[in-house]
């Protein structure tokens with residue numbers, strides 16, 4: 001039924017009536033944004049009591065592990081339910097085999113332990129991909145110019161296992177290899193980690209919007225070539241649905257679309273077709289664009305931050321990974 005048929009003609013129907021007062025607008029608001037919708041990505045580095053700014057991401061820092069408990073406690077008190085950890089790995093530890101990825105004492109695992117010991121109630125999510133540990137910056141093991149799928153999946157399983165042993169609650173495979181969700185789920189079941197969630201980066205596109213992130217984790221200089229043989233073509237939408245269906249069949253609990261703002265059509269389609277917990281990653285480049293325009297006085301930073309995050313809710317997302325998490329939570333916490 002055409003919706004316009006439900007409405008009286010003007011002047012009986014004056015849509016502006018519903019917009020005439022702030023309290024009325026609040027009454028008829030269709031979506032809400034709350035701190036509970038946010039996952040905060042945090043960059044960690046070696047060292048002591050230190051933080052380094054990431055120039056292409058104003059307001060974002062890499063933090064040493066000993067600072068994480070305070071940050072996590074603050075996030076939790078703002079109502080943020082989860083933190084996602086990304087390591088800035090010492091270049092000397094990057095190799096062809098990526099063995100540092102499954103070192104039980106690597107930066108990520110030390111960060112997980114520090115956070116869970118101090119703030120057990122915050123969910124710790126990890127990133128599963130080899131790029132922070134890979135001498136060539138690729139997410140998978142490279143041999144003869146090829147990114148090897150099955151060997152990479154074996155490495156990712158070892159990586160996930162040590163993360164869970166360190167206390168991770170949610171595994172976030174961001175590598176886009178085939179078969180990784182089934183392999184990770186089998187590892188979790190075998191070890192009786194029945195309650196560990198997998199939030200799969202199911203629809204991850206080969207995007208230019210990851211640029212500042214690669215600076216943040218020190219992978220930009222390292223990356224040789226591009227990621228187009230495993231990350232998705234931005235032209236595709238049906239393929240994203242196939243990836244989500246596949247990951248759910250293999251044992252993913254939640255799915256992600258990444259990047260976020262340019263892919264809201266994919267978010268809405270995913271939520272409509274699958275009705276599963278659906279997340280979007282408002283990636284580094286999206287954050288950088290908004291911050292840069294704000295700093296130039298070209299946009300109202302606070303307004304576009306709120307508007308961009310609400311757009312994800314409107315598009316059907318249950319939550320958003322965003323570098324704005326603490327800043328926006330501060331603003332919207334009741």
Ligand code: PBG
Pocket residue numbers: 127129131139174175209210211212213214227282283284285
């Ligand atoms: C690693 C990974 C990337 C991001 C999250 N995990 C970069 C990439 O795939 O090159 C990007 C996040 C962001 O840009 O904020 N596989």
